[in-house]
Amino acid sequence: MSQTAKNTAAFDKVKDECGVFGIYKNDDSLDVVSITHDALYSLQHRGHVSAGITVNDDQKFTTVKELGMVSEVFNEKNLQKLPNGKIAVGHVRYTLNAALDRAANQPLVIRYKEGSIAIASNGSITNFPEIRQELERGGSIFQSNSNAELMAYVIATERIHTENLEDAVLSAMKRLKGAYSTVICAPTRLIGFRDIYGFRPLCIGKINDSYIITSESCVIDTVGGELVRDVKPGEMIVIDDEGFHSYMLDQQAEKTSLCLFEYVYVARPDSVIDGVCVHSARLKAGELLYKEYPIDADMVCGVPDSGIIAAEGYARASGIPYGMGFMKNKFLGRNAGTGMDKKKRLLHTKLTALKSNVAGKRIVVIDDSIVRGQTSQHIVNLLRKAGAKEIHMLISSPPFVFPCYFGIDISDSESLIANRMSIEEIRREIGADTLGYLSVESLHKTVEGVQIDLCDGCFTKQFSAEIPTTFFVDKYANKIKHKK
Ligand code: SF4
Numbered sequence: 390m391s392q393t394a395k396n397t398a399a400f401d402k403v404k405d406e407c408g409v410f411g412i413y414k415n416d417d418s419l420d421v422v423s424i425t426h427d428a429l430y431s432l433q434h435r436g437h438v439s440a441g442i443t444v445n446d447d448q449k450f451t452t453v454k455e456l457g458m459v460s461e462v463f464n465e466k467n468l469q470k471l472p473n474g475k476i477a478v479g480h481v482r483y484t485l486n487a488a489l490d491r492a493a494n495q496p497l498v499i500r501y502k503e504g505s506i507a508i509a510s511n512g513s514i515t516n517f518p519e520i521r522q523e524l525e526r527g528g529s530i531f532q533s534n535s536n537a538e539l540m541a542y543v544i545a546t547e548r549i550h551t552e553n554l555e556d557a558v559l560s561a562m563k564r565l566k567g568a569y570s571t572v573i574c575a576p577t578r579l580i581g582f583r584d585i586y587g588f589r590p591l592c593i594g595k596i597n598d599s600y601i602i603t604s605e606s607c608v609i610d611t612v613g614g615e616l617v618r619d620v621k622p623g624e625m626i627v628i629d630d631e632g633f634h635s636y637m638l639d640q641q642a643e644k645t646s647l648c649l650f651e652y653v654y655v656a657r658p659d660s661v662i663d664g665v666c667v668h669s670a671r672l673k674a675g676e677l678l679y680k681e682y683p684i685d686a687d688m689v690c691g692v693p694d695s696g697i698i699a700a701e702g703y704a705r706a707s708g709i710p711y712g713m714g715f716m717k718n719k720f721l722g723r724n725a726g727t728g729m730d731k732k733k734r735l736l737h738t739k740l741t742a743l744k745s746n747v748a749g750k751r752i753v754v755i756d757d758s759i760v761r762g763q764t765s766q767h768i769v770n771l772l773r774k775a776g777a778k779e780i781h782m783l784i785s786s787p788p789f790v791f792p793c794y795f796g797i798d799i800s801d802s803e804s805l806i807a808n809r810m811s812i813e814e815i816r817r818e819i820g821a822d823t824l825g826y827l828s829v830e831s832l833h834k835t836v837e838g839v840q841i842d843l844c845d846g847c848f849t850k851q852f853s854a855e856i857p858t859t860f861f862v863d864k865y866a867n868k869i870k871h872k873k
Contacts, residue, residue: 406796407495407511408432408604409591410479411572413579413628415598421477422468424596424612429459429479431611432604434657435511436483443496443507446474448576450505454480454494478574480509483798492533496574499538501545503554507574508544510537511589511604512796515567515857540565544573555636558582558625562638566855568648568795570620572602579628585638586646586854587622587841588795590662593633600628605660619663622647622841644853646844650797652836653786654695654757664840668698674785675702675755677831683707684753684781684823690714692756692768693740699785700755707753714747714754714772715740740771748776755783759815760799762806766819773820781823787848788812788826794856799847 410428412421425442440462441454451471455462459481471477480495496507514520514536521531524542531538543564548557554575568588573580581602583591594601594609595617601609606616620626622645623638647663648655658668678699689709691700694717704711717740752772759765765782772780788807793799802808806815816824829848836843846852 406436406483406513406798408435408481408608409509409511409570409572410601410603410608411509411574411579411581412477412596412601413599414475415600415630416596419597419599420473421475422471422473425477425479426459426463426468427612428601428603428608429463429481431608431657432479432481433459435604435655436481438484439482439491439494440480441494441496441509442471442477442479443498443509443574444471444474445476445507445574445576446472448504449474450498450507450574452496452498452507454496456491456494476574476579478507478509478572478579490533490535493535493538495535495537497535497537497541499541499545501548503548504576506541506544506554506576508537508541508571509573510540510569510571512536512568512570512584513794514539514565514569515794515855516565517567518857520564536569537571540569540571554578554580555625555627559636559638562623562625563640568854570604577629580625581620581628582625583620583622585623585640585642586795586844587663588646588648588844588854590647590651590656590660591620592662593617593620593626600633602626602628605656605662607657607660610659616661619840642853645841646795646846646853647839647841648795648797649832649836649843649845650758650786650793650847653832655797658698662839664838665836670835671695671698671785672702672705673835674827674832675699675704676706677702677834678755678783678785678825678827679703679706681828681831682781682783682823682825684783685751686753686779686781687750688712688714688747689753689755690747692754693717695757696755696785699757700753703753703755703783709753712746713743714752715742715768740768742771742775742777744775747772749778751779751781752777753781753783755785757784758786758789759784759806759819760789761804762815762818765815765821769820779822780820782816782819782821782825784824784826786827786832787829787845788815789847791847791850793847795844795846795854797847 440459443452496509498507543561547560551557570589570591594614596614625636652670656667689704691697
């Protein structure tokens with residue numbers, strides 16, 4: 390591996406991008422601030438760069454948001470600033486921008502001709518540059534590069550021509566291409582909508598007589614509610630004093646595209662997305678990995694955290710004992726050093742191998758994915774140094790061969806190791822005795838019974854949705870440039 394590659398990618402896990410939450414209170418006993426605060430803790434895995442809450446109390450919007458984890462952003466003092474209003478929305482954000490743009494923190498509150506709205510979104514708008522240029526030509530001034538700001542402006546401009554906010558949102562959904570699961574706190578209602586492909590999850594929950602819209606069902610469980618159902622692709626849900634109302638967009642996708650990688654890595658195992666439990670999908674992935682790679686070994690272990698459930702599945706199917714191979718330091722904060730040194734230190738101090746458990750053994754080690762290869766190389770090194778006799782690395786998803794344009798931070802093609810090397814070359818590069826990836830067919834089998842069609846574009850280069858062809862936003866440089 391070249392030094393340049395090492396320096397540019399010392400910490401190469403896929404990053405997830407944003408979680409959203411909204412509640413409309415129909416029960417005076419509920420405290421929307423503490424519920425939203427608890428909800429954001431349950432969404433923390435979807436983004437740890439910033440967190441925020443906006444509360445609408447009698448049409449007065451109050452927001453607390455800042456860069457940092459939920460535990461860093463909120464404290465007793467600033468939570469007290471938030472009134473126990475009727476509607477609240479919350480957001481956690483992930484970003485790659487080194488500048489950590491505060492203006493992109495959400496929820497974003499905009500005031501326009503017809504009042505205020507607070508918006509929080511998860512996903513990626515693929516016609517972002519075109520729409521932004523169009524709006525800028527019309528005089529709009531943007532504060533950030535966030536999808537939420539763009540969406541808010543599109544909705545505000547549509548509202549000029551429509552009877553009500555609902556029609557403006559539906560019109561905006563027609564203009565906005567790509568992936569988005571969004572919540573809006575409006576003056577008198579809570580609105581949630583999901584793009585026509587359904588890339589990112591979004592579900593409806595109920596707590597007493599009050600309704601919730603959020604990214605994952607685990608959040609609804611956390612706050613003591615019940616899952617009502619998923620928001621359908623191309624559906625807008627409006628919640629008011631009378632309950633929830635559904636509006637379907639009059640344009641629908643030929644084939645929907647729920648992100649398969651949500652089940653592999655992004656979502657929390659205790660979530661159910663479009664009818665399939667994430668934990669069950671990961672267990673099944675491990676079982677199917679054994680079918681594809683029946684290795685003779687002494688112990689199966691998983692790379693914490695997202696490889697562990699698949700490892701249990703492999704152990705269950707093979708009869709090989711499951712054991713702990715690693716200790717993860719859960720207390721490593723984001724302040725562990727600076728720059729590239731920080732990334733290296735995080736990679737090297739995050740995991741240690743459990744010598745007493747792996748020494749002298751033939752180990753099957755399962756991880757969810759390989760992006761650039763450094764993490765896998767590090768994991769193999771750790772096991773070797775700890776005395777493992779054989780190291781068989783299995784991956785519970787197929788090789789990444791293409792970037793994602795729909796809200797998951799999977800690198801540009803050149804950085805993806807499986808785009809540059811054969812599986813045998815990657816095996817040699819990371820130093821494992823065996824390297825095997827779950828096939829695309831098996832990955833689809835892990836979510837049998839799922840209620841909508843799936844996206845597997847980063848594994849197959851096949852997309853049902855249009856990918857940007859003329860322009861794209863270079864997420865790393867934060868500039869708009871031509872796609873090569
Ligand atoms: S390209 Fe991959 S990561 Fe992106 S939405 Fe499709 S399956 Fe998910």
